[in-house]
Amino acid sequence: MVVLNPTYSGVSKAAARATSTDRLNELSKSKRKHQVIPYDKAFPQVISKAVLNYEITERINELARPKKSD
Numbered sequence: 001m002v003v004l005n006p007t008y009s010g011v012s013k014a015a016a017r018a019t020s021t022d023r024l025n026e027l028s029k030s031k032r033k034h035q036v037i038p039y040d041k042a043f044p045q046v047i048s049k050a051v052l053n054y055e056i057t058e059r060i061n062e063l064a065r066p067k068k069s070d
Helices: 013-017 022-028 058-064
Strands: none
Touching: none
């Protein structure tokens, strides 16, 4: 997109004068991590035998392959 007039930003005058509400400001803030939940767990403590003995199916293998370019 080429801007012919450098002073024109594409924002309407009404939008440029708008002020946000307290609720919108609250929603725009990033969420903080909950203090009780341990987010820093590296790995699960127990791995089931089913997961350790899983054998991949041909369909899963097919879906995992990248698409062939024509």
